[in-house]
Amino acid sequence: MSTYDVIVIGAGPVGENVADRVVQGGLTAAIVERELVGGECSYWACMPTKALLRSGAALRAARQVPGAREAVTGELDVAAVLGRRDDFASHWNDEGQVSWLDSAGIALHRGHGRITGDRVVEVTAADGTTTTVTARHAVVVATGSGALVPDIEGLRDAKPWTSRETVAAKEVPARLAVIGGGVVASEMATAFSQLGSSVTMLARDGVLHMQEPFVGEQVAASLQDKGVSVRVGAEAGSVKRNEDGTVSITLTDGEQIEADELLVAIGRTPNTQDLGLENIGLTPGSWLTVDDTMRVNDWLYAAGDVNRRVLLTHQGKYQARAVGDVIVARAKGEPVDDAPWGRHAATADERAVPQVVFTDPEVASVGLTAAKAEAAGLNFRVVDYDLAATAGSAVHAEGYRGHARMVVDEDRKVIVGFTLVGPDVAEMIHAATIAITGEVPIDRLWHAVPAFPTVSEVWLRLLEAYGR
CATH class of the missing domain: 3.30.390.30 (FAD/NAD-linked reductase, C-terminal dimerisation domain)
Structure with a gap:
C-alpha cells in the first residue's frame, strides 16, 4: 500500500493541474489513470478538434482577401489535414505527458481507480492486478465526462460515432448524419463538410440554441451555404446499421435518411459509473455536487466536467488551480478565503465563463x-x-x-x-x-x-x- 498526501483520479488537464498545484505547494500527489495521460482534451477533443477545423478556416480566410485569393488554388488536402490532426493528438501516445508527470514529481498509477473507503482508492491494472493507495488529506475526482447516447430505438446497436470516433476518424465518410445542434455537432458539421462529406444535421432544438439567437441563425446559414442540410426540429425515431455498413435514420415524422456514418452529439454524462461512489454514500453515475472550493465532503473533491458546473477544459483547469490551493491551505492549517472572488474559490464559473465555438x-x-x-x-x-x-x-x-x-x-x-x-x-x-x-x-x-x-x-x- 502506498500513501500520498493527495490522490487524483483522472489524468486529463484538470487532474494534471490539481496534482501539479499541490506538489508546488509542498505536498505529495499521485494520479490514477485508466487510459491516456492527458485526457479527453489532448486526444479526442480540444486539440485534435481545432486542428481538424483550422485548415479550412485558414483557406476561407485567404479566399476572402483579394491578392491572397488569387494565390490559392485547389481544395483542402484531406490526408494532410488528418495528418496534422494526428500530430496534435500525439498519435494517441502519452509518452510525453508521462515524462512531464515524472519531471513534476507526480506519481502515476495506471489502471481503473475505485474509491473503496474514506481516502482509499483501489487501482486495477490492465492485467487484473490491484494496488491500494491512500491519501492523507484528499482524494480528487477529475474523471471528466463521456458522450451521452440517448435511448433511441436501435441506436446503440448501430454503433454510432461519438465525439471520440469522429475526431479520430481515419477516413472521411461520403455522407455524415449528425444528431444534435450544439457545439460538437456544429463544429464537426463544419469540419467534415470542409473535408468533403455530405452532412445532414438533425438539430431538434436548433443550432447553438443556448447562445444568443443571432448566433444560431448566422452559423446555420453559413453551414447551409457550405452544402450542409440543417434540419431544425428534426428528431430521430429509430436507427439501423445496414448489412452494407451504412446507417438508416428514421425520423419521428417517418422520413428516412441514409448515411455512411452517424455522429451523436447531444450532451455529456459524468464518468462516475464505476468509481465506487456507493462505498461512500454517493450515487454511481451521478454528477458530483461541490461548493466553490470544489469540495464534496471533508476529504473528497471533484473538479472539471464531473461536477457539471462548466463543461469546458479551461474552466476545469481554473477549478483545478483553486482546488489545489485550497487542499494545500487546509492541509497546512492555513485560513481559507471562501468569500466571493477569494483566491481559493472558483466563482468565475458562475459569472464569467468564456467559450469559443470554432465554426465558420x-x-x-x-x-x-x-x-x-x-x-x-x-x-x-x-x-x-x-x-x-x-x-x-x-x-x-x-x-x-x-x-x-x-x-x-x-x-x-x-x-x-x-x-x-x-x-x-x-x-x-x-x-x-x-x-x-x-x-x-x-x-x-x-x-x-x-x-x-x-x-x-x-x-x-x-x-x-x-x-x-
Whole structure:
C-alpha cells in the first residue's frame, strides 16, 4: 500500500493541474489513470478538434482577401489535414505527458481507480492486478465526462460515432448524419463538410440554441451555404446499421435518411459509473455536487466536467488551480478565503465563463445571454452592433459578416454578458472576460481605446450605442 498526501483520479488537464498545484505547494500527489495521460482534451477533443477545423478556416480566410485569393488554388488536402490532426493528438501516445508527470514529481498509477473507503482508492491494472493507495488529506475526482447516447430505438446497436470516433476518424465518410445542434455537432458539421462529406444535421432544438439567437441563425446559414442540410426540429425515431455498413435514420415524422456514418452529439454524462461512489454514500453515475472550493465532503473533491458546473477544459483547469490551493491551505492549517472572488474559490464559473465555438463564422461569448440575464432577474440593457460596420472588419476580409452584443447590468453599470459571431472573433473574447471578471464600470471602459483599424473597434461602437 502506498500513501500520498493527495490522490487524483483522472489524468486529463484538470487532474494534471490539481496534482501539479499541490506538489508546488509542498505536498505529495499521485494520479490514477485508466487510459491516456492527458485526457479527453489532448486526444479526442480540444486539440485534435481545432486542428481538424483550422485548415479550412485558414483557406476561407485567404479566399476572402483579394491578392491572397488569387494565390490559392485547389481544395483542402484531406490526408494532410488528418495528418496534422494526428500530430496534435500525439498519435494517441502519452509518452510525453508521462515524462512531464515524472519531471513534476507526480506519481502515476495506471489502471481503473475505485474509491473503496474514506481516502482509499483501489487501482486495477490492465492485467487484473490491484494496488491500494491512500491519501492523507484528499482524494480528487477529475474523471471528466463521456458522450451521452440517448435511448433511441436501435441506436446503440448501430454503433454510432461519438465525439471520440469522429475526431479520430481515419477516413472521411461520403455522407455524415449528425444528431444534435450544439457545439460538437456544429463544429464537426463544419469540419467534415470542409473535408468533403455530405452532412445532414438533425438539430431538434436548433443550432447553438443556448447562445444568443443571432448566433444560431448566422452559423446555420453559413453551414447551409457550405452544402450542409440543417434540419431544425428534426428528431430521430429509430436507427439501423445496414448489412452494407451504412446507417438508416428514421425520423419521428417517418422520413428516412441514409448515411455512411452517424455522429451523436447531444450532451455529456459524468464518468462516475464505476468509481465506487456507493462505498461512500454517493450515487454511481451521478454528477458530483461541490461548493466553490470544489469540495464534496471533508476529504473528497471533484473538479472539471464531473461536477457539471462548466463543461469546458479551461474552466476545469481554473477549478483545478483553486482546488489545489485550497487542499494545500487546509492541509497546512492555513485560513481559507471562501468569500466571493477569494483566491481559493472558483466563482468565475458562475459569472464569467468564456467559450469559443470554432465554426465558420466563429462564436465567442462570455457571461450571460440576454435570456439568462432576464431569468436572473437583472435590470439589464442589450446593446447590439453590426461587426461588418467597423473599418477593421473591411480590412480583415471582403464580405465580412458578424454581430456583437453586450448585456449591461443597469443597476451596477457593468457588463455581464458579451457575444461575438464572425470570422476570427475567438481572439477578441478575452477583453470582455476581463471587463466582466473585473466588474469594470462602463465609464472606465471609455478610456480603454481600441486600436484603429481593427475589428476590436466594435468596443467603441458599442459604447457609443450605449451612450454616456
